[in-house]
Amino acid sequence: MKKIAVFTSGGDAPGMNACIRAVVRTAIFHGLEVYGITYGYDGMISGNIKKMQSHSVSNIIQRGGTILKSARSEEFMTKEGRKKAYEQLKALEIDGIVAIGGDGTFTGAKIFFEEFGIPTVGCPGTIDNDIFGTDYTIGFDTAVNTALEAIDKIRDTAAAHDRIFFVEVMGRDSGYIAVECGIGGGAEFVMVPETETDLKKVVKSLKNLRKSKSSSIIVVAEGDDEGNAEVIMDQVKKKVNDEDKEFKVTTLGHIQRGGNPTARDRVLASRCGMAAVEGLMNGQSNCMAGIVNGDVTYTSFEDCIGKTKPIKSDHLKLIEILSI
Ligand SMILES: Nc1ncnc2c1ncn2[C@@H]1O[C@H](COP(=O)(O)OP(=O)(O)O)[C@@H](O)[C@H]1O
Numbered sequence: 001m002k003k004i005a006v007f008t009s010g011g012d013a014p015g016m017n018a019c020i021r022a023v024v025r026t027a028i029f030h031g032l033e034v035y036g037i038t039y040g041y042d043g044m045i046s047g048n049i050k051k052m053q054s055h056s057v058s059n060i061i062q063r064g065g066t067i068l069k070s071a072r073s074e075e076f077m078t079k080e081g082r083k084k085a086y087e088q089l090k091a092l093e094i095d096g097i098v099a100i101g102g103d104g105t106f107t108g109a110k111i112f113f114e115e116f117g118i119p120t121v122g123c124p125g126t127i128d129n130d131i132f133g134t135d136y137t138i139g140f141d142t143a144v145n146t147a148l149e150a151i152d153k154i155r156d157t158a159a160a161h162d163r164i165f166f167v168e169v170m171g172r173d174s175g176y177i178a179v180e181c182g183i184g185g186g187a188e189f190v191m192v193p194e195t196e197t198d199l200k201k202v203v204k205s206l207k208n209l210r211k212s213k214s215s216s217i218i219v220v221a222e223g224d225d226e227g228n229a230e231v232i233m234d235q236v237k238k239k240v241n242d243e244d245k246e247f248k249v250t251t252l253g254h255i256q257r258g259g260n261p262t263a264r265d266r267v268l269a270s271r272c273g274m275a276a277v278e279g280l281m282n283g284q285s286n287c288m289a290g291i292v293n294g295d296v297t298y299t300s301f302e303d304c305i306g307k308t309k310p311i312k313s314d315h316l317k318l319i320e321i322l323s324i
C-alpha cells in the first residue's frame, strides 16, 4: 500500500476532524501518501482530491464539522457515477480508502469495493450511535452532551413555571441520543423509534405524577412511532385535559450536530482513524474499524449495515424507575 484517500460523507459529526487528523498523520507516520477527498462521494466523482501533509490537519482536533466537507451524492448511487469515481482514484494510483460516515456511506463503500476492489476501511461517524460493530460512534457523546446542557436549562424554566416540556432530540431511526440524555437529564419519559410508544401509559403517569411533581421533562426522538414532539404533545395535552397545566415543545435540531467534540469523541475518533489506516496496511478491507469493549475491532460492512445495535432494555427501565 502506497497511497490512501480519506473522505467524510453523509452527515457530519463532531469528531470527524479528529478522525481525519488521525488518518493523515498515521498514514504519513507509516510512509504512505495520503489524499483528502472533499465533498464525499461527489468529490470522488468530480476529482476533488488533494494530497495532504501533516500540517494540513493542524489545529483541527478541537473543531466540529469536517474540513473535508460532507455531502450526499445521488450520482454515486448509479453504476456510471461509481465508475467515474474509480477512474479518478485510479488516475492517482490510490490503493486504499478510509470512509468516515454512517451506514449509508458504508453501503456505498461496500458496493464500490465489490465493483472495483480498492481496499476500504470505514470509521463510524454519526451522532446517532446506531452502527453495529462499535460501542459508540464518533459524535454521539458530543451530541448527547449538547442536548443534555439544553435539557438542564429547560428544566430550570420548566420548574419555575410548573410546565410539562416535550424536548425533541435528533434520531430519525435511532433513540440512543434520547435515552442517554433522558437518563442524564432526569427525564420523566423517553420516546424512541425502537420501542412502541404507549401514550395511554404516559397520560396515566403524568396524571399520577401531578401529585408529586409540578413539572416534567419528556424526551422525544424525532423518529418516534407516534410522531414528532409537537404531534405527541398535542395528543397528550388533549388527554391529560388539565386547564392549569402548560405544555411546551422545544426542538433542539441541528445544534446537536455542531460544536467542539468532547474528549471521549476526540479519543474515539483518533483511535478509529489510526486503526483504519493500520488495518488497511494489514490487509483489512470492506469493513469498519470500531471500538468494542475498549478494544479496536474490524466488523464487515455487511454486518455494520445489516445488524442492529438494540437499545439496552435496562436503560429504558432505569428511566422508568428513576422518574417516580
Ligand atoms: N445503496 C447505495 N449505493 C451507493 N451509494 C450509496 C448507497 N447508499 C448510500 N450511498 C452513498 O452514501 C451517501 C451517504 O449516505 P447517507 O445515508 O446520506 O449518510 P450516512 O452515511 O450518514 O448514513 C449517500 O449520499 C450515497 O452517495
Ligand SMILES: O=P(O)(O)OC[C@H]1O[C@](O)(COP(=O)(O)O)[C@@H](O)[C@@H]1O
Binding pocket: 010, 011, 012, 013, 102, 125, 126, 127, 128, 139, 170, 171, 172, 173, 222, 257
Ligand atoms: O437534516 P439532515 O442533515 O438531513 O439530518 C437529519 C438527520 O441527521 C441525523 O442526526 C444523523 O446525522 P449523522 O448521521 O450525520 O450524525 C439524524 O438523526 C437526523 O434525522
